[in-house]
Amino acid sequence: MSAEPNPPMARSKKRQPRDDEPRRPRGRRAPIVELNDVTKVYAGGHMALDRVSLAIGRGEFVFLVGPTGCGKSTLIKMLIRELATTEGTVKIAGRDIGALPEKKIPQLRRNIGTVFQDFKLLPDRTVYDNVAYALQVIGASRAEIREQVPQTLRLVGLSTKLHSYPDQLSGGEQQRVSIARAFVNHPPLLLADEPSGNLDPVTSIGVMQLLYRINKTGTTVLVVTHDREMVDNMQRRVVELYEGRVVRDEVSGGYTEESTTEFGLRMRAEMGVGHQGEGQSNGHGQDALI
Amino acid sequence: MSRLIFFLQEAIRALRRNAAPSLAAIITTVVTVVLLGVLIPIFQTAQAKSDQVRGELNFQVALYADATHAEIVSLEKELKAIPHVDSVELITKSQALKELKETLGADKSKELTSQLNENPLPASFKIIPDDAANLAGIRAAIIPTGPNGKPQPISSIIDKIFDRQDESSKIAQVTSALKIVLTVITVLLILASLMLVSNTIRLSIYTRRREVEVMRLVGATRWFIRWPFMIEGVVVGFTGGLVAILILWLGKITIVDPLSNTFSFLAAQNNSTLNFPAMIAILFAAAVLVSTIGSGVTLRRFLKV
Numbered sequence: 219m220s221a222e223p224n225p226p227m228a229r230s231k232k233r234q235p236r237d238d239e240p241r242r243p244r245g246r247r248a249p250i251v252e253l254n255d256v257t258k259v260y261a262g263g264h265m266a267l268d269r270v271s272l273a274i275g276r277g278e279f280v281f282l283v284g285p286t287g288c289g290k291s292t293l294i295k296m297l298i299r300e301l302a303t304t305e306g307t308v309k310i311a312g313r314d315i316g317a318l319p320e321k322k323i324p325q326l327r328r329n330i331g332t333v334f335q336d337f338k339l340l341p342d343r344t345v346y347d348n349v350a351y352a353l354q355v356i357g358a359s360r361a362e363i364r365e366q367v368p369q370t371l372r373l374v375g376l377s378t379k380l381h382s383y384p385d386q387l388s389g390g391e392q393q394r395v396s397i398a399r400a401f402v403n404h405p406p407l408l409l410a411d412e413p414s415g416n417l418d419p420v421t422s423i424g425v426m427q428l429l430y431r432i433n434k435t436g437t438t439v440l441v442v443t444h445d446r447e448m449v450d451n452m453q454r455r456v457v458e459l460y461e462g463r464v465v466r467d468e469v470s471g472g473y474t475e476e477s478t479t480e481f482g483l484r485m486r487a488e489m490g491v492g493h494q495g496e497g498q499s500n501g502h503g504q505d506a507l508i
Numbered sequence: 509m510s511r512l513i514f515f516l517q518e519a520i521r522a523l524r525r526n527a528a529p530s531l532a533a534i535i536t537t538v539v540t541v542v543l544l545g546v547l548i549p550i551f552q553t554a555q556a557k558s559d560q561v562r563g564e565l566n567f568q569v570a571l572y573a574d575a576t577h578a579e580i581v582s583l584e585k586e587l588k589a590i591p592h593v594d595s596v597e598l599i600t601k602s603q604a605l606k607e608l609k610e611t612l613g614a615d616k617s618k619e620l621t622s623q624l625n626e627n628p629l630p631a632s633f634k635i636i637p638d639d640a641a642n643l644a645g646i647r648a649a650i651i652p653t654g655p656n657g658k659p660q661p662i663s664s665i666i667d668k669i670f671d672r673q674d675e676s677s678k679i680a681q682v683t684s685a686l687k688i689v690l691t692v693i694t695v696l697l698i699l700a701s702l703m704l705v706s707n708t709i710r711l712s713i714y715t716r717r718r719e720v721e722v723m724r725l726v727g728a729t730r731w732f733i734r735w736p737f738m739i740e741g742v743v744v745g746f747t748g749g750l751v752a753i754l755i756l757w758l759g760k761i762t763i764v765d766p767l768s769n770t771f772s773f774l775a776a777q778n779n780s781t782l783n784f785p786a787m788i789a790i791l792f793a794a795a796v797l798v799s800t801i802g803s804g805v806t807l808r809r810f811l812k813v
Contacts, residue, residue, distance in 0.1 A: 355728045
C-alpha cells in the first residue's frame, strides 16, 4: 500500500517509496481490504458489526449500502483505525492494521484517501492549502506540491477556486475539495463515507462521476451511500449491511435485492409487493430493477 | 530546514486566523508578567528589610571591671559553645567609649569626656544569635535560674545583661509572621499566574480541536501537528514577555529610579536585594516556557484520534 500501485493518473514523476514507510509482505494478490469475522461492540453494549467478513480486490469499485445505523460508518472508521475492532482482523494490503503500533497509524492513513460526509476541511485554509496539506503531511517537496495540487484540483473541476476558503464554497464544491485532498497523493485505496449525503441529485452525480474517474486510474474505491439511483445506474459491486451483518454481496447489483434483504422481506410483508416511492431517502424500499 | 519554515508558516497562519484568542493569550501573559514583576520585588524588599531588622537584634553581657584576661577568654569560649549563638564579640572599655563618642557626635562627646576622669563604661560581650527567635533561649543559657530560685550567671564575672527584651521579642514575632505570609502569597501568585496562562492557551486550542482531528485523519503525525502549536506558544510567550518587560522597564526608570534617590527603602531594593536583569530574564524565560509547554500539553487530549 505504499507507492506501488501508482495509478496512470500520476502523470508527474512518481513518488519514491520513502525509507520510513512500513515494509509489507508483498503478497501480490492480497486483497487491498480484507475483513475477517470483524465484530465491533461499542462501550454501551451496542453491536455495530457482527462477524463481518469481506474482501475487496485491487482496482475494484464497491458500494457499501444499508439503512442508517447498520454499521457502515463504523466499518469505514475501522479501515482507517479511527476505531479498533472488538474481535476479528482488518487487513489492508495484507497487513493486519489492528497490530499496527500507534506510531504507524499516520502512515496507514496517508495511503488511504478518505472523503467524509461532512467534508472535514480545515476552515482557516484556502482550497489550495487544504489539498496541499495532505501532501505536506507526507513530507512532499514544494515542487511536488506546486505540481500535484493544481492538477488534482483541475481533475475535480475547481481550478478557478484555488484561493477561496471553505466557507465561501457550496456543498458540492466543498465535497470536491475533500475528494481532491483524499486523492492528491494517489493513494491505492479511497474511502468515501456518504460523499453525496449532503448534496442535491445533480451535484451528487458529479461527485460520483469523479469517484468513477478516480477508480479508472487504478485506485480502489469504496463508497458508502444511500443514493439508490446512483447504485442502480452504475451497476458495480454492492455490499449490503443490515444490523451489523453482511446480508448481500453482489458483483454487479442495484441498491436492494428483494429476495435476500431481510429488510426487503419485512417491507414486502408490511406494505405489499411493489411500489416504493423514489423519495424514500434511506432507500428502505424495493429494488428499482424489478 | 524546509520543515522548519513550514512549521513557522503554519504557526503564523494560525496566529493571524485566530487573532482574538491569540491576542487574549498575549494580553494574559503581559498582565501576569507585569504583576509578578511588580509584586516579587516588593515582597523581596519587605523580606530583606525584615531579615535585616532581625539580623540586628542582639544583646550585650556586661562584665565586672575586675575580670582578668584569663577569665574573659574562658567566658568567651563558654558563650560561643551555647547553641544558636552566631557570634560573640568582645567590646573593651575603650571600644565602648569610642562607639559612644561616634553615636553622640564630635561636639557632644567632647563635652562628655571633658567631664569624665575615667571611662565609666564596662567591658562587654556582644552576642548575636543565628536567629532572632533564639534570643530568649540564649539569655536563659547565660543566666540560668539557680537552685535558690535566683538568677545565677554561668560565670562570676558577668554583671548583667543589657537588652531591649520586649522590643526584641515583638520584632521577632512580627517579622517571622511576615515571612510566612509573604512566602504563601508569592507561591499563590505564581500558581495563579500559571493557571491563568495555561487556561487561556487551553481555550485557544480548544476552539481548534476539530481542526486537529481532521489533521489526524488525513494522516498527520502527532509532532507534525504539535510543532506549529508549540511555535505559536513560543511566539505568544515571547511577545507577551517582551511587552511586559518593556512596561516594567519603563516603570523602573520613570518611577522607581528617581524615588530611590530620596527613599532609602527603595535604594536598598535596587542596590542589594533585587537584581533587575536577573528577574527580567527569569520572568521572560518563564513566560515563553509556560506558554510553549502549555500548548504542547493541552494538545495531547485532542491528538488521541
